[in-house]
Amino acid sequence: MAQETVKITINGKEVVAPKGTLIIEAAAQAGVEIPHYCYHPHLSRPAVCRMCLVDVEGQRKLQPSCSTPVQPGQVIRTDSPKVQEAVREVLEFTLINHPLDCPVCDQAGECGLQNNYQDYGLYNTKFTLPKVHKAKVQKIGPTLTLDAERCILCSRCVRFTDEITKTHEMGIMQRGDHAEIQAVKEVNNPYSTNLADICPVGALTQNDFRFKVRVWYLKHQQSICPGCARGCNIVVDHYRGEAQRMRPRNNNAVNQSWMCDDGRLLYKAIRNEDRLNAPMLRKDGKRVAVTPSVAFSEALRLLEKHAKHTATQGSASVSNEDAFALARLLKMMQAPVASSLRESPVGWEDDALLRRADRTPNRNGVSAFSGTEEFAVRLKTATLALVIQEDALPERSLYPQLAGVIYVGTHDCPTARSADVVLPMAMWAEYEGSFTNFQGRVQRFLSVVSAPEGVVPLWQLASRWSEAFGGKRYASAAEVFRAMATEHPLFAKMTFDGLGEIGLCAPSADQSKEA
Amino acid sequence: MEKKLLTKYWHDPNHKMLDGYLKNGGYAAIKKALGMEPDAVIEEAKQSKLRGRGGAGFPAGMKWSFIPKKTDKPKYVVCNADESEPGTFKDREIIHKDPHSLIEGIAICAWAVQSHTAFIYIRGEFTEEAKMLERAIQEAYDHGYLGKGICGTAFDLELILHRGAGAYICGEETGMLESLEGKKGQPRNKPPFPASEGLFQCPTVINNVETLAVMPWIVLNGGAEYAKLGTPESTGTKLVGISGPVKRPGVYEIEMGMPLMTFINELAGGMIEGKTLGAVIPGGSSTPPLTPVQCEQAKISYESLDKLGSALGTAGIIVLPDDFSVIEAMTVIARFYADESCGQCTPCREGTGWLYKTMKRIYAGKGAAQDLQMLSHISAGMKGRTICALADAAAWPMEGFLRTFPEAFQKAVTPKQAR
Amino acid sequence: MQLKPETKTKIKALLERYPRRQATLLPVLHLVQEDFGYLSDEVEELVAKELDIPRAAVSEVVTFYTMFYREPIGKYHIMACHNLSCTLMGAEKLIQHLEHRLGVQSKAHLGETTEDGRFTLTRVECLGACGEAPMMQINDKYHLNLTIEKIDKILEELP
Numbered sequence A: 001m002a003q004e005t006v007k008i009t010i011n012g013k014e015v016v017a018p019k020g021t022l023i024i025e026a027a028a029q030a031g032v033e034i035p036h037y038c039y040h041p042h043l044s045r046p047a048v049c050r051m052c053l054v055d056v057e058g059q060r061k062l063q064p065s066c067s068t069p070v071q072p073g074q075v076i077r078t079d080s081p082k083v084q085e086a087v088r089e090v091l092e093f094t095l096i097n098h099p100l101d102c103p104v105c106d107q108a109g110e111c112g113l114q115n116n117y118q119d120y121g122l123y124n125t126k127f128t129l130p131k132v133h134k135a136k137v138q139k140i141g142p143t144l145t146l147d148a149e150r151c152i153l154c155s156r157c158v159r160f161t162d163e164i165t166k167t168h169e170m171g172i173m174q175r176g177d178h179a180e181i182q183a184v185k186e187v188n189n190p191y192s193t194n195l196a197d198i199c200p201v202g203a204l205t206q207n208d209f210r211f212k213v214r215v216w217y218l219k220h221q222q223s224i225c226p227g228c229a230r231g232c233n234i235v236v237d238h239y240r241g242e243a244q245r246m247r248p249r250n251n252n253a254v255n256q257s258w259m260c261d262d263g264r265l266l267y268k269a270i271r272n273e274d275r276l277n278a279p280m281l282r283k284d285g286k287r288v289a290v291t292p293s294v295a296f297s298e299a300l301r302l303l304e305k306h307a308k309h310t311a312t313q314g315s316a317s318v319s320n321e322d323a324f325a326l327a328r329l330l331k332m333m334q335a336p337v338a339s340s341l342r343e344s345p346v347g348w349e350d351d352a353l354l355r356r357a358d359r360t361p362n363r364n365g366v367s368a369f370s371g372t373e374e375f376a377v378r379l380k381t382a383t384l385a386l387v388i389q390e391d392a393l394p395e396r397s398l399y400p401q402l403a404g405v406i407y408v409g410t411h412d413c414p415t416a417r418s419a420d421v422v423l424p425m426a427m428w429a430e431y432e433g434s435f436t437n438f439q440g441r442v443q444r445f446l447s448v449v450s451a452p453e454g455v456v457p458l459w460q461l462a463s464r465w466s467e468a469f470g471g472k473r474y475a476s477a478a479e480v481f482r483a484m485a486t487e488h489p490l491f492a493k494m495t496f497d498g499l500g501e502i503g504l505c506a507p508s509a510d511q512s513k514e515a
Numbered sequence B: 001m002e003k004k005l006l007t008k009y010w011h012d013p014n015h016k017m018l019d020g021y022l023k024n025g026g027y028a029a030i031k032k033a034l035g036m037e038p039d040a041v042i043e044e045a046k047q048s049k050l051r052g053r054g055g056a057g058f059p060a061g062m063k064w065s066f067i068p069k070k071t072d073k074p075k076y077v078v079c080n081a082d083e084s085e086p087g088t089f090k091d092r093e094i095i096h097k098d099p100h101s102l103i104e105g106i107a108i109c110a111w112a113v114q115s116h117t118a119f120i121y122i123r124g125e126f127t128e129e130a131k132m133l134e135r136a137i138q139e140a141y142d143h144g145y146l147g148k149g150i151c152g153t154a155f156d157l158e159l160i161l162h163r164g165a166g167a168y169i170c171g172e173e174t175g176m177l178e179s180l181e182g183k184k185g186q187p188r189n190k191p192p193f194p195a196s197e198g199l200f201q202c203p204t205v206i207n208n209v210e211t212l213a214v215m216p217w218i219v220l221n222g223g224a225e226y227a228k229l230g231t232p233e234s235t236g237t238k239l240v241g242i243s244g245p246v247k248r249p250g251v252y253e254i255e256m257g258m259p260l261m262t263f264i265n266e267l268a269g270g271m272i273e274g275k276t277l278g279a280v281i282p283g284g285s286s287t288p289p290l291t292p293v294q295c296e297q298a299k300i301s302y303e304s305l306d307k308l309g310s311a312l313g314t315a316g317i318i319v320l321p322d323d324f325s326v327i328e329a330m331t332v333i334a335r336f337y338a339d340e341s342c343g344q345c346t347p348c349r350e351g352t353g354w355l356y357k358t359m360k361r362i363y364a365g366k367g368a369a370q371d372l373q374m375l376s377h378i379s380a381g382m383k384g385r386t387i388c389a390l391a392d393a394a395a396w397p398m399e400g401f402l403r404t405f406p407e408a409f410q411k412a413v414t415p416k417q418a419r
Numbered sequence C: 001m002q003l004k005p006e007t008k009t010k011i012k013a014l015l016e017r018y019p020r021r022q023a024t025l026l027p028v029l030h031l032v033q034e035d036f037g038y039l040s041d042e043v044e045e046l047v048a049k050e051l052d053i054p055r056a057a058v059s060e061v062v063t064f065y066t067m068f069y070r071e072p073i074g075k076y077h078i079m080a081c082h083n084l085s086c087t088l089m090g091a092e093k094l095i096q097h098l099e100h101r102l103g104v105q106s107k108a109h110l111g112e113t114t115e116d117g118r119f120t121l122t123r124v125e126c127l128g129a130c131g132e133a134p135m136m137q138i139n140d141k142y143h144l145n146l147t148i149e150k151i152d153k154i155l156e157e158l159p
């Protein structure tokens, strides 16, 4: 069904927008930025900050563009002197009671207030009367700090806790210029850190990030959270080769503009102490570090020797490209396909917002390349075990016939400790690839930081090994993806670059699961 | 002098009781209305050209006609008895002397728009008035003027008295709806207007006490008859309150168009001994003041006061004697709006506070010349940019005082030794 | 702490009259404040539970309206109007007299309470009785056309 559209004019330019679009959104689509504080695309629109006023021909008063839908033939100006003056003056009002503590404010650099008053050439010089004082720094929960004096009362945080999490922790108390934002109880809902993202100023800040790095030093990369089957779209902010924080990125079909608190901390696993960053071989019962090429060759020797007697444990945490390249290798070895995926860690249930009980990011994608037989069953007859990422073989002694164990993973574990060859692999933030989320949406993540010296993603290991069996070696994730797209209907007609920022859904995927 | 439609029986102490009210012909209008088509009742209201008496002056009949006829939702009538605009005390008089007129007016409105549930939102401080209304409502229920099948017809009407709790902004109609829903009284963005999405998101008429209380007269005598009174733009009569140092302060019902000075001198008895008229705030504290010269030209009507740069507002006249500091008067007014801003819109929340702090500083003798420009700048920045008219209501008197009394303001910001 | 059974019964009746639970909040807070004198955190919690609405919604409302108290007040709450008409008719002098007589500071929203807990002296905005200025409200009752002598008499006659 074709959507009804409306033709309007913004700053003299004709714009076509779907019926019901808000002026602020239609303007954004046409490349016209309208300043705003209280408006948020995924929250209700109280139109209280009054920053987004625009001139609509025929209307005596300026209209709030965040709550006014487009009407056919509307002539809108956002650049007239009347509008500019209004924005400047509203901004001036916003600054009256705002403490000027930018030099010590953690939000500096990504503060809506600071950005705007620089744009409008305003400095808080006119107001020489005493400011209203409110509660300064308070820890309002494990993830957040609140400074009520910096609050501009946009009510986004109140609306988030009322409308999105429905946990109702925040409220605006009192009235007039004594109105004050307050948490009436500990803010410990699983999505709390989103409040720091949506607060347009430095009133709500993230404990995990406070005073860590000045934001203007940060670099940003598009990625996907690997924390569960939702695959929230995110940005990873990094500085000097280290990931510093994860933030949600807008994708209406997946996570709107939110992510959960647990997901947000996953960047920490990139550098934690259990991280495997050097290959190892087992010699005389002890693990010794070796060069990547020694470990690679030893693993290859085992794979060639045992070939079809290899039992492989796959993982739902690896990318589609990893799983495809591995499956191709196994096929060439005439070994059984990787075993069905292990259960995800318990503890979560599907909740009403984002989190999925399945805490692996790519079960949907990887299952396309896995078998159904249990790894434990296969192990009984296999002579070589190839374990990807999972701690699937913690007690090797139960399988005396096993001549060798190869472990490929990111973190150390009992299985890794009893393996003959340990090959570290790159983590999601260290390479590029795609995950297929629970809705069947294939989403791309890009490389944020570099992997430890000599550490590569699984698809590279698999594709290099497959050369020994007569296969071609892939040069890039995009190339793997191309092969995958021709062979598998789940990826039909897709290209790696075509996944863009918000991914694609296979036509065969269950559309009803779309959020 | 006075023209008594609504106040005709107010001298009768029994009029506030059902018995007395009935003896004086009460509840005949609702019976008549119930025999008419609802649309015909709306038509009478339209004919009367009665403009809402809560301050905004919107034509009452037209407002009723906006209520959708075909809807699955319940419809509501809400009577605005929040009366909090400084200088205004007419609705309180109606409640004291004539509560049944109000109840009857509400019933007429409910029939006209086919609503079965009505509320009276009364300001919290009016505790005694709430008790009076509660008693009158009970009487009306007991005698079949409210409840199931009113006046023996099949028309049901529930009337619920709802008390506020101390917030001027709940007089603004959508702030009132929020408050009735159990929330902070923070006005809503319009559109949607209450006629389509009001109380509990249902079509709602909101009218002031006086607007509703005069409806029985209009139904009984006909809208055209009402429209013959007053001026073409300000039809009918108006309850006008007057306070300040005049001999007979109080509420008087007059025909619209009466010269302001006639009202002050003849009905209110003029200034008390030893006081001279300095300025008049004609319609509640948000209306700009008039100088004595302007007062001579002014008539009590929408159009006359508009022309003089002020407004009829609630017709709550405040008389300032010439020995009273206009700086102090404006400081009090600024304090009021700062205190009562609901705080949601930035220009109002910050602007009202800024105006008050600046006025306070000037009143304390610590003002500076640039403060006057600042006051104009702030007022201009507040107007027309907020969700409701409170910000405008705060800016108008500020601009009015600056315009009307430039010398007094100039003097107030001049250091003492330089004067 | 518990709500009184009579109050609970009244709340139940209110809930039947209003189409939504939260709509009863103002009447319920009036009732409950009558019982407890003021609305403490604990009382707010009780009300939130009774009406099954978020605590934050209750706190927002309690702090928004001037007639809800967050702390104990005197047996007699004197609310002296200091808006324009009353000021014109001498309200400031009356308020100063009361401050002097009671030995407390008057303030907006909630003024000070005398040590014996008898009086709280609050300045309030226009109470809609400007024609009978200056005026003040003591608990539920309006006292109009006041003079210093009249106020003294009123205070002396209070039980």
Ligand SMILES: Cc1cc2nc3c(=O)[nH]c(=O)nc-3n(C[C@H](O)[C@H](O)[C@H](O)COP(=O)(O)O)c2cc1C
Residues within 6 Å of the ligand: B051, B052, B053, B054, B055, B056, B057, B058, B060, B080, B081, B082, B083, B084, B085, B168, B169, B170, B171, B172, B173, B174, B206, B207, B208, B209, B211, B212, B388, B389, B390, B393
């Ligand atoms: C700040 C503000 C305060 C108001 N206070 C009152 C009030 O106390 N009583 C009232 O009847 N109308 C008040 N109004 C006007 C109402 O919004 C509304 O226009 C009126 O109740 C409609 O009734 P009417 O058409 O019968 O006048 C106020 C408006 C504003 C903007």
Ligand code: SF4
Residues within 6 Å of the ligand: A150, A151, A152, A153, A154, A155, A156, A157, A158, A181, A198, A199, A200, A201, A203, A204
């Ligand atoms: S704390 Fe931040 S998000 Fe919440 S109201 Fe204040 S400025 Fe808005």
Ligand code: SF4
Residues within 6 Å of the ligand: A225, A226, A227, A228, A229, A230, A231, A232, A255, A259, A260, A261, A262, A263, A264, A354, A355, A356
């Ligand atoms: S919901 Fe899942 S994908 Fe989204 S942030 Fe949380 S863990 Fe990550």
Ligand code: SF4
Residues within 6 Å of the ligand: B169, B186, B187, B340, B341, B342, B343, B344, B345, B346, B348, B349, B386, B387, B388, B389, B390, B391
């Ligand atoms: S103008 Fe003032 S009172 Fe009206 S909604 Fe905005 S902040 Fe509230």
Ligand code: FES
Residues within 6 Å of the ligand: A035, A036, A037, A038, A039, A046, A047, A048, A049, A050, A051, A052, A053, A064, A065, A066, A067
């Ligand atoms: S963004 Fe429109 S009013 Fe705040």
Ligand code: FES
Residues within 6 Å of the ligand: B086, B087, B088, C081, C082, C083, C084, C085, C086, C087, C125, C126, C127, C128, C129, C130, C133, C135
């Ligand atoms: S000014 Fe005091 S009652 Fe109106």
